[in-house]
Amino acid sequence: IIDREGRVMQSNNVGAFGPLPLVVGLGANAGAAGIIDLLRAQPSLAGRVEAAVRVSERRWNLRLMGGADILLPEGQEAAAITRLVELHARDRLLDRPLAAVDMRLPDRLVVRMNPAPSATTPPTNPTQVRSTRG
Structure with a gap:
């Protein structure tokens, strides 16, 4: 848990604070307040964001709940x-x-x-494969 300035406040019993935004990456703590404020201003997006990921200490990616990444421009x-x-x-x-x-x-x-699964791809379960040789 970090404060608005990025200082670590607590690292034990994080669950006691309820749902908090997740920020990861080198330098994420220092820039977290800004990206969190932007997300809070857009609740329709904020509810879909799993994490804000700091990239190269200069820009952000947003990881959505379904696994998609939104690559944001620096600044x-x-x-x-x-x-x-x-x-x-x-x-x-x-x-x-x-x-x-x-x-x-x-x-x-x-x-x-994301690639759609092919309808023509046969199952790959080895127990379903039978030899036709006799």
Whole structure:
């Protein structure tokens, strides 16, 4: 548990404090207050975020509950989060089977979907494989 300045306040019995945002990565404690404030201002997104991950001590990724990563641009987190919330409201973006949404470039959005399981792929359970040789 850290305070707004990133100082560690307590490391034992974290569960006693209820649900708290998870921030991870080198330097995450120092920048946590800013990203948490941005997420609290967007509750429709905040409820989907499992963790805020600090990358190279300079920018953030948001890890969603389903495992997708939202790659935020350095120094433009607020604008990117606002855009993401708008895209979700309009196109239900976050309800799709996403692997990642890269928002690091201001003039484009790159969405990587999770591959859909193939309907033609046979089961790979070895107990179901039988020899046709006699």
